[in-house]
Amino acid sequence: YCIFQKTGPRKKCIACKIVAHTACIGLLEQKNLRCKPSFREAGVRNYREQTFMRHHWVHRRRQEGKCKQCSKSFQQRFAFQSKDIIAISCSWCKAAHHNKTTCFMMQQIEEQCTLGIHAGIIIPPSWIIKLPKKGSFKSSIRASKKRKASLKKRRSRDDAKPFIIKPIPSPLLKPLLVFINPKSGGNQGAKLMHKFCWLLNPRQVFDLAQGGPRFGLELYKKVPNLRILACGGDGTVGWILSTIDSLNISPPPPVAVVPIGTGNDLGRTLNWGGGYTDEPISKILCNVEEGQVVQLDRWNLVVESTISTGGDVIEPEDGLVDALPLNVFNNYFSLGADAHVALEFHESREANPEKFNSRFRNKMFYAGAGGRDLLKRSWKGFADHIKLVCDGVDLTQKIQDMKIHCLLILNIPRYASGTLPWGNPNAVGFEPQRHDDGFLEIVGFTYSSLATLYVGGHGERLMQCREVKLTTYKSMPMQVDGEPCKLRPSCIKICFRNQANMVMKPKRRGSMPIANDPPSVPERLRIQVSRISMTDYETLHYDKDKLRDASIPLGIIVVENNADLEQVRSQIDKIQESLKNGQHNSDNQELSPKWCFLDSTTAERFFRIDKAQEHLHYITDISSEDLYILDPDLVTVSRSSTFLKVENGHSSPTNNNNTENYQPDQEKENGNLYFLLIDAAKRGDIRKVMEVYHHGGQLLAADQYGMTALHHSARFGHKNIVSFLIANAPPVILDMVDHEKGQTALHKAAWYQRRTICHMLVDAGASLTRTDYQGNTPRQQALKAEDKELAAYLENQEHFQLVSSEDQETAV
Structure with a gap:
């Protein structure tokens, strides 16, 4: 175009x-090359007719997966300026064909589209009707004055509604609305917005920063079997549930969660995990469709101002309020030491929002503020300034005897990023906690119990009750579902409100037995465990074969085929214990405490399994032959010649087939080839580089500073060597970074003003948006080198790469 x-x-x-x-x-x-239709026009003829849903075929210059017709992979064109059309795919059902007559025929253009694997949750364009402008439809029946007045009122209400929804009910359909909060947690909302709009109808995806959830809920409130997906923190979920209440939607649609907030305690309770990492969006949508609907208790908060008693003198303070930020809570309500830390975090984030743009930074602030408050013991006399009555029982004297510093009224089991403050009680009079039993759990904390909460401890269990009356005699910080404030002396009454419908993430259906099948006897599986470094994972996780080759064997475990990942983790920990105790001579590095499982079978790429969701996955769901784990602290070195086997809790050494025929002379020769390659790249000796390559030298080899031959040849301006490496080395060499500055070969070429080499690297597909440890892109390196022409070229190419790095497409 x-x-x-x-x-x-x-x-x-x-x-x-x-x-x-x-x-x-x-x-x-003008050329009739429109975007895929997301609604239909309300014409006179088709206002009540169901339109025919056709494919939306688009030319693709890059395409993942395999051809639907011939089942062969698509050949990728790695040249940056390539204009070849390699595939034709549908934007709705994602069916892809090779761009040739044997795979795609003209008759397929008019075929009906099935909407693909997510047809059950996609809202088809035929349901969404764009309202005509005033005067488009004229009735031949003359209206009376009363009817004219009622029509005027109705039109004034409908002026703000550009669309109406005309659903076709079906028990097989579960239409989904997606609400995304771009400000939650680590600011992941923008990326999720693009992914959901690609997989679904863009008209069913809403940005909460653009007016909140009310418009979308009001538009789709009459759609049967409606489900909602809230992408945000616990506050986002509460916002949506309160809006559903205010609109009186009956029955209330169940809500699922993609946890991208900071704490995500409600997401953990419903098995959605403690934070979104890189799980495929398509898999999340399948879980939302298949998930079981459960109930969540919701509680009213009624605040009444009181006059200070007991001789306390109220001094004027800044920031005091007369009402809580929310009048309904779903997770918890607390006051005292923990609320003071939450209020400090909230005030700091409001003052400097740019410093709180990631989940990790937010948690680090909480840890620091909590540690300072622990040392100061600023809420030592907390229990002397409150009165607590639960179901008519006065607990004031009990909390004063305990000398608590924090009071927590809990509705769900999780609190403060996944801790269990209620624990698993065995004492008489206390029941295990549930989110749908109509009871609140009252928990008190001293500073010592707060400190042990993050290592498996719990608070002081006080009572399980249905109503709470709390009176405060001095202003103190409080928080409702993570929203903090400092409230004046008040009387707070808590009572049951209603139950909301929520979607709980299901266990993997592929491993569940079929109802009519006889019970199967568990079989024992012998599986090799291999670990992958974070560097290899980030570089190669879209290429399964290369990532498997980069894995390092750790050992062999023997488990039952119906074991979940929590049981498998205990077996892998036994391997680690054997390594720590030195029971076997092994050069394997110790596993990082942060290691996690990788799913190598479900999607077209590897992705991480959240530790909080391991009980939802079986071993056979995430591995077909080998089991892969991600070790973020692993340093890739030469592979060990032995690794361990664990069977029935006992470990034994096993030889690695890759190093069975290990020869010291061969390692020495490989080391010499590596040295010769780096030296030849520095000196510009193309003959020596070619000779090393033909003798089996690895072109991806790097020196002690992490610099490859491409780094050195780009730095010194050896164009012939750069051209040879681009043609013969794997494409990953283009974006490999050094250890000292985190720079690619393009960074080096831009700094040393090697214009021709910059052109060569850009044409080969080198990333223009990757930043070094100082946050500089290659364009910024050129600006620092005062080469404005090179910087202008890189800026132009950088902008083009930003919009076409994922796909380069044109409409059919």
Whole structure:
């Protein structure tokens, strides 16, 4: 579509991934090359008719997966400026075909689209009808004055509604609304917005920063079997549930969670995990569709101001409020030491929001503020200024005797990023906690019990009750579902409100037995465990074969085929204990405490399994032959010749087939080849580089500073060696970074003003947006080197790469 220009700003559609110059967008309409339809027009004839749903075929210059017709993979064009169309795929069902007549015929253009694997949750465009403008439809029946007045009122209400929904009910459909909070946690919302709009109808995905959830809920409130997916923290979920209450939607739609907040305690309770990492969105959508609907108790908070008693003198303070930030809570309500830390965090984030842009930083602030408050013991006399009555029983004297510093009223088992303050009680009079039993758990904390909470401890259990009356005699910090404030002396009454419908993440269905099948006898599986470093995972996780080759064997475990990942973790820990105790001579590095499982079978790439969700996955769900784990602290070195086997709790050494025929002379020769390659790249000796390559030298080899031959040849301006390495080395060499500065070969070439080499690297597909340890891109390196022409070229290419790095497509 770039008839008039070949450069300039470009835009990419998040719904169908078509890329066009900003100035050329108008040409798409003229050529009838439109985006995939997300609604239908309300014409006179088709206002009540169901339209025919066709495929939306798009030319693709890059395509993952295999051809639907011939089942062969798509050949990728790695040249950056390649214009070849290799595939034709549908933006709705994601079916892809090779761009040749044997795989794609013209008759397929008019075929009906099935909407793909997510057809059960996608809202089809035929349901969403765009309302006509005033005066588009005229009735031949003359209206009376009263009818005219009622029509005017109705039109005034409908003016703000550009669409209406005309659903076709079906028990097989569970239409989904997605609400994304872009400000939650680590600011992951923008990336999720693009992914959901690509997989679903963009009209069913809403940005909560644009007016909140009310518009979407009100538009779709009459759709049967509706489900909601809340992408955000616990506060986002509470916001949506309160809006559902205010709109009186009956029955209330069940809500699932993608936890991208800081604490995510409700997400943990419903098995959605403590934070979103890199789980495929398609898998999340399947879990939302299949998940079981459960109930969540919700509680009212009624605040009444009181006059200070007991001789306390109220001094004027800044920041005091007369009401709580929320009048309903789903997770917990607390006051005292923990609320003081939450209030300090909230005030700091409001003052400097740019410093709190990641979940890890937020938790580090909480840890630091909590440690300072622990040392100061600023809430030592907390229990002397409150009165607590639960179901008519006065507990004031009990909490004063305990000398608690914090009071927690809990509705769900999880609190403060996954801790269990109620624990697992065995004492008489206390029941295990549930989120749907109509009871609140009252827990008190001293500073010592708060400190042990994060290592498996619990608070002082006080009572399980249905109503709470709490009176405070001095202003003190409080928090409701993580929203803090400092409240004046008040009387707070807590009572049951209603139950909300929630979606609990299911266990993997592939491993569940079929109802009519006879009970199977558990079989024992012998599985090799291999670990992968974080560097290899980030570089190769889209290429399963290369990632398998980069894995390092750790040992062999023998488990039952119906074992979940929590049981498998205990077996792997036994391998680690054997290594720590030195029972076997092994050069294997110790496992990091932060290691996690990798799913190597479900999706087209590897992805991490959250530790909080390990009980939901079976061993056979995530591994077919070998079991892979991610070790973030692993340093990739030469592989050990022995590894361990664990069977029935006992470990034994096993030889590694890859190093069975180990020869010291061969390792010495490989070391010499590595040295010769780096030295030849520095000196510009192309003959020596080719000779080393033909003798089996690894072109990806790096020196002690992490610099490859491509780094050195780009730095010293050896164009012939750069060209040879681009042609013969794996493409991953383009984005390998050194240890000292975290720079790629393109960074080096830009700093030393090697313009031709920059062109060569960009044409080969080197990343223009990767930043070094100082946050500089190659363009910024060129600016620092005062080469404005090179910087302008890199800026132009950088903008193009941003909008077309994932796909380069045009409409059919």
